[in-house]
Amino acid sequence: MASRAVRVAEPMVINEEMVRSCASSADYLPTSTERKEELKTQTELHKLEALACSFKNILQIQSLDGLDGLVKLQLDNNIIEKIENLNHLTNLTWLDLSFNNITKIEGLEKLVRLTDLSLFNNSISKLEGLDSLSSLNMLSVGKNNVSSLEDVMYLRKFRMLKMLTLSGNPIENDADYRNFVIANLSYFDWKSGGHLSYLDYRLVETSEVAAAREQFQDQLLELNDQEKSEAEAREKEAERVRKCEMLKSYGIEGIDNLLADMINSNPEDEKVSLLLARDRPDVHEEIKIEFRNSIEPFIETKAPLVKRKADETERFRKVVEQKKSESVQQSIVLVNLFKKRLKRVAAKLDDEETPSMIVGKEVEELRNSNRTLGNELSELQLRQKDMEDNMINEFEARYGEIIRIISDSNSGFFTTLREILSNFIKKVMEMAMEEIERVNTLVENAKARDKAQFDIDFGDISDDSASFLREKEMVLSSISASQDYFFERLDSKEDQIQTAERSAFATLMHQLRLTCQEEDRRRTTEIVQAQEEFEEKIQQLEHTHAD
The missing domain is CATH 1.20.1230 (Phospholipase C Beta; Chain: A)
Incomplete structure (x- = not known):
């Protein structure tokens, strides 16, 4: 069971003063003192690329308007209860919401460039709300309340996902947990790398994928057939829509x-x-x-x-x-x-x-x-x-x-x-x-x-x-x-x-x-x-x- 962050002081409100004090560098290298001072005092807010608002006792995500240039945002170790007011930050590639009180994954629909997302140590019970994040490469939802292995199936659509953390959830107690996750998050090209690279901080070897797929081969065969049919249906519908748009542009809509x-x-x-x-x-x-x-x-x-x-x-x-x-x-x-x-x-x-x-x-x-x-x-x-x-x-x-x-x-x-x-x-x-x-x-x-x-x-x-x-x-x-x-x-x-x-x-x-x-x-x-x-x-x- 995930532990909730506890309010120990009056919640802080995000304002310009906090934003400037939290200005950071978008790379992963330590930011020099001179660079920090420059970011805090000289950089225009819309040009900021990174904010590190960790340990600020923030209750609500707000007042981030005008920060459209952000590519990296850290809001970890706060008391945030709801993901909101982020959809205008469409340049974000890295978002850290770990160690908060979040109960539901939502409010991320427009963040289509997001590649790294951490929701570690919250109170989330269901994997959802990520459908538009097709570029997701790293997802951390460890130490939450996910209790059903079927939730893992939701992640099959994220074919670029390479690093996944689920440890600390109730599903980890299932004897087949690791093999189930590895098997169901591997694809037709699994032998050439079409599978997770890391699960719960441990490297996933090709041999491990083969063993997991063998254990769940009947289920995977049925799943592959189903996904193939769904893919064909989507392709057919996409072709229908494309043709309709073409005929409309020709001025002969519906002629077919x-x-x-x-x-x-x-x-x-x-x-x-x-x-x-x-x-x-x-x-x-x-x-x-x-x-x-x-x-x-x-x-x-x-x-x-x-x-x-x-x-x-x-x-x-x-x-x-x-x-x-x-x-x-x-x-x-x-x-x-x-x-x-x-x-x-x-x-x-x-x-x-x-x-x-x-x-x-x-x-x-x-x-x-x-x-x-x-x-x-x-x-x-x-x-x-x-x-x-x-x-x-x-x-x-x-x-x-x-x-x-x-x-x-x-x-x-x-x-x-x-x-x-x-x-x-x-x-x-x-x-x-x-x-x-x-x-x-x-x-x-x-x-x-x-x-x-x-x-x-x-x-x-x-x-x-x-x-x-x-x-x-x-x-x-x-x-x-x-x-x-x-x-x-x-x-x-x-x-x-x-x-x-x-x-x-x-x-x-x-x-x-x-x-x-x-x-x-x-x-x-x-x-x-x-x-x-x-x-x-x-x-x-x-x-x-x-x-």
């Missing part, structure tokens, strides 16, 4: 499941299922194959078109930025020339012997130059605006051509799907007529033999299907309604995709023109402000040298 969605949501599906109740792979699979053979190449055409859009946009932005930069440089040259003239005139007027008539003339010429500067800057701005408008129009034409190609591709694709569906419905209709005729023939033959209706043998046609097929008008109506529904869904999907593409294009162009207008207004404001500032300086000169 279009047929299944249409069939499953068809209001007439139950009735049509009665018609197709027999095993007819030629009917069921043919449309799936034809849809797949149309969808897969359609998806492949999207990648280069999406890239063309991105490349065209990037090229446009680069050219615009280049032209803006050139215009800015020209404006800077004009402004600097005026500033130099203003400076020369000011120096000239500082001469006490300068006649007042000359002062007035120089001031007037400065005002004329300021007006000329404003006109030249405005002319530059106007040329820049016209150039940007032309570039936007040219971009709109080039980008619009890509949108047209995409639209034509979409239209052709959905036309193909409609043809596939039309052929499918036609085959279903032909099959239905054959089945209707067959059922009616069996019924007529039974009547001729005075055989009761419920004694008729319909062969491989179920009684429910036979009953449905005897209602010819209902069958034909159901097939026709299904066709209408399928075409309606195709039309809706095509309209959704085409509208989204056009809408995104319109939004892009609106944003580009809006940005251009805002830039134009900003430049106009800057020109007016510059002229006003220069006029103020001219007035100051005029007042300074007035009679």
